[in-house]
Amino acid sequence: MSALIRYQLALLLRSQRWLPPVLFFALLIVAGVFGGQQYGDSLGWCAGMLVPGAGWLTRTVLSGEPAAARACASAAAGPRRVQGAALGVALGVGAVLAVVAGVFEWTMSSPPPGVPLSTLPLGAIARDGGAGIVVGLFVGVALGAVCAPPVLGRPATGVLVLAAASIVLLVAPWSPINAAIRGAASPGPTVFPWWELAAALLLLFLCGGAVVRSAGRAA
Amino acid sequence: MRLHRIAVRYGRRDPWVLRDVSLELHQGQLLRATGGNGGGKSTLLRVVVGACEPNRGAVHERPARRAYVPERFPAALPFTSHDYLCHLGRVHGLHGAEPARRATAMLERLGAAAFAGTPLAELSKGTCQKVAVAQALVGDPELLVLDEAWTGLDQDARAVLDQAVAERLEQGCTVLFVDHDPTRLAALPALRWHVGDGTVRADEAGSGTAAVVITLTGRLGGAKGLAELPGVGAVGEPAPDTVRVTVGIRYSDDVLRTLLADSTVHVEQVEAVR
Incomplete structure (x- = not known):
């Protein structure tokens, strides 16, 4: 499995296909700073932007290998393991992006107007906001996985569904990422997003499992 | 190794490419698939090697070390020939310095040693095909599936591949291939699979004179x-x-x-x- 992960990671990094989704995500994060963000609020923004960011990145990783090369690797290791390795690479690179973006947002944040920094529960804000970022990462990777072949074969369909589903998940009040953002940005004391985290993990397991199971299916 | 009631189609509304196909493959056996274009030969090959999952049916007792040479190998990979072969060598289960050593040896044998450091995107079609053949042979496969692997190779490389197939067969490797040249590997006794209309007919007759x-x-x-x-x-x-x-x-x-x-x-x- 480590050989497959190494291969998929090299395939992503050396192909420069990672650039568009990473630049897009960086742009969203930087754009958020111009809103003059506060602690908590900023981590919620980071969590939210991970949905389209990590989603696009995951789609890129899963669709990056030419079909014939995928067939060669699949013959050697089995299509499900190849797909699993690609999904693992997407999750790993997404996690790196999430950490970098989270730290960046934190350093650019300021306390709410009129509130001295010393009175803010910074530890709790960081913990709950960080958990929110994990929710965003899981939801993004799960979404990107189902928007890539073999589930959604056509590039146009995949990208459009990814964009539309990102927006729906961000604004719908029932969605775990929406709840996590609201929790992180609440003016009062923040709450740890327990059910949101559990729901995002379940979503990742369901979508990831479906994508791995469908690998190698004639399509 | 057995294929049990395999069925494959490429979409819910598409016709079945393979229907209810049951076949047996034995260790050390050479199999040649024949049939018209679009008859399902390539699909059958991918199912046998495990690159494609059938919609119905199952494949039993598939050997652990498998390798596949596709019809057209893509140049759109961001590696040099040697790097790609090292990656695939590791995927085939090789460790340490072994993948690099075998990659070099295999490129040399196929007459592509000069292109070891060349990015795949800059290779000619024939040299790219040599890399595709090399990735299949680095891991000493027990099941080798060749989809017109000889096409695009120069005369010397074709002879090397013929020889490599004979060597693998001697080691007990099962080899399944498709080639448009009816004299390909004709010197070796082979079982013929006629693929067409969704079915596969095994035919031992005519295996002597090809x-x-x-x-x-x-x-x-x-x-x-x-x-x-x-x-x-x-x-x-x-x-x-x-x-x-x-x-x-x-x-x-x-x-x-x-x-x-x-x-x-x-x-x-x-x-x-x-």
Whole structure:
């Protein structure tokens, strides 16, 4: 499995296909700073932007290998393991992006107007906001996985569904990422997003499992 | 290894490419798949090697070390030949310095050592095909599946691949291949799979003599148009006004009839190739 992960990671990094989704995500994060963000609020923004960011990145990783090369690797290791390795690479690179973006947002944040920094529960804000970022990462990777072949074969369909589903998940009040953002940005004391985290993990397991199971299916 | 009631189609509304196919493969066996274009040969090959999951049915006792050479190998990979072979060597289960050593040896054997450090995107089609062949052979496969792997290779590399297949067979590797040249690996006893209309028919008869070589003179236009006849593999003009045609054994009578219908043609020799 480590050989497959190494291969998929090299395939992503050396192909420069990672650039568009990473630049897009960086742009969203930087754009958020111009809103003059506060602690908590900023981590919620980071969590939210991970949905389209990590989603696009995951789609890129899963669709990056030419079909014939995928067939060669699949013959050697089995299509499900190849797909699993690609999904693992997407999750790993997404996690790196999430950490970098989270730290960046934190350093650019300021306390709410009129509130001295010393009175803010910074530890709790960081913990709950960080958990929110994990929710965003899981939801993004799960979404990107189902928007890539073999589930959604056509590039146009995949990208459009990814964009539309990102927006729906961000604004719908029932969605775990929406709840996590609201929790992180609440003016009062923040709450740890327990059910949101559990729901995002379940979503990742369901979508990831479906994508791995469908690998190698004639399509 | 067994294929049990395999069925494959590429979409819910598409027709079945393979329907209810059950086959057996034995260790050390050479199998040749034949059939028309779009008949499902490539799909069958991918199912056997495990690159494609059938919609129905199952494959039992597939060997652990498997390798596949696709019809067209993509140049759109961001690696050099050597780097790609090292990655695939590790995927095939090699460790430490072994993948790099074998990658170098394999490229050398196929006459592509000079291109070890060349990015795949800059390789010619033939050299790219050598890399595709090399990735399949680095891992000492127990099941080797070749989809027109010889196409695009130069004469020397074709001979090397022929030899490598013979070596793998001796080691007990099962080899399944498709090639448009009916004389390909004709010297080795092979079981034939006729693929078409969604079914596969195994045919042991005709495994001895695979093709005939017809030498003729006097044909107006030389070898022109002969390659399009059904069953014709290689067509060559070894001397002026002399044409040599290699025909699959099942089609040799039809081709001879067609040739002799032309009154200017003189058939010099008909020779069976084993």
